Amino acid sequence: MDSHFQYEKSFKSRPHVVLMGAGASVATIPNGDKNGMKTSVMDGFIEKLGMSEIIANLNLETSSDNLEDIYAEIASKAEYEDVRNTLDESIRDYFSAFEIPDEPTVYDYLLLSLREKDLVATFNWDPLLIQAYQRVSKLTNKLPDLAFLHGNVLVGYCLNHKHGGKLDNDCPECGKRFSPSRLLYPISQKNYNDDPFTSDNWKALKNYLSRAYLVTIFGYSAPKTDVEAIDLLKGAWGNIDTRNMEDFEFIDIQNEDALIATWDKFVHTHHYTYTTSFFESSLAKYPRRTTEDLFDRTQNCHWTSSVNPFTQNMTFSDLQNIVTNLVLEEEENKDGFITLPNA
Numbered sequence: 001m002d003s004h005f006q007y008e009k010s011f012k013s014r015p016h017v018v019l020m021g022a023g024a025s026v027a028t029i030p031n032g033d034k035n036g037m038k039t040s041v042m043d044g045f046i047e048k049l050g051m052s053e054i055i056a057n058l059n060l061e062t063s064s065d066n067l068e069d070i071y072a073e074i075a076s077k078a079e080y081e082d083v084r085n086t087l088d089e090s091i092r093d094y095f096s097a098f099e100i101p102d103e104p105t106v107y108d109y110l111l112l113s114l115r116e117k118d119l120v121a122t123f124n125w126d127p128l129l130i131q132a133y134q135r136v137s138k139l140t141n142k143l144p145d146l147a148f149l150h151g152n153v154l155v156g157y158c159l160n161h162k163h164g165g166k167l168d169n170d171c172p173e174c175g176k177r178f179s180p181s182r183l184l185y186p187i188s189q190k191n192y193n194d195d196p197f198t199s200d201n202w203k204a205l206k207n208y209l210s211r212a213y214l215v216t217i218f219g220y221s222a223p224k225t226d227v228e229a230i231d232l233l234k235g236a237w238g239n240i241d242t243r244n245m246e247d248f249e250f251i252d253i254q255n256e257d258a259l260i261a262t263w264d265k266f267v268h269t270h271h272y273t274y275t276t277s278f279f280e281s282s283l284a285k286y287p288r289r290t291t292e293d294l295f296d297r298t299q300n301c302h303w304t305s306s307v308n309p310f311t312q313n314m315t316f317s318d319l320q321n322i323v324t325n326l327v328l329e330e331e332e333n334k335d336g337f338i339t340l341p342n343a
């Protein structure tokens, strides 16, 4: 094989990493879940949980109604351990109730738009991504890896063996029912290494990020308080001066300048794309071909055009038709690489 072939192949087979925050779940159920329930931001969340009265009776310094601020203070005071446990339980109950709507959601599209070489890493506790994963795996098993960076209400793991999965499953090694994953909060000191499950999920993210050709940040603005998360990401991503391809993509409804300001340690000023809609992102325009598109556009100087885009209001049968053809093409080219048509 000539070296150019190997060069092109190595780029195109590198991972696409999607990192998601609360905004991604909001985009997934814009009109609420199957039963009309809407996801909430951290402000005003305590009231939604019905915890206002309990919190009001505590002697807290913060006057904020933001969960992050309140939780940080409760967690730092030993006398509030019971309150913290009650709060944990109500958060778990609240998120466990979410059910994905019957028709395809942004999470279904997202999972189908990536391949086995790729990773979806989420900070979200809600079960929507896993519910989407279960049903799209009936369309194909060639799906991306998942990582849960703050735990998840539907994820469990075995405390004795390195196995994790859906909460109602058993450990394949000892046969015991999985234990619920710990939920981590967006506060400064999270101790990601306190349990093996969380630490493995972060290890996976770091590993994928260090090899990634393309990174999409979906509905997640790097919060200033989340120092530990940002440091970990920064360490995995490395020096921005060695990352000079056009390799960062943002999907966010937040104002572009404000958003980019929170990511300035990661992104070259001009080397990113920004869109407010998933359907305008590389994922929807080039499903399962995002790294091919990036390479062909920037290194082969092709005018790539979107042949099989995912568009809004598709049915599962529409998605199945597109994905089946794409997976077939992947199988046929598994020893080489795919080149997108030059329009």
Ligand SMILES: [Zn+2]
Pocket: 158, 159, 160, 161, 163, 171, 172, 173, 174, 175, 176
């Ligand atoms: Zn086990």
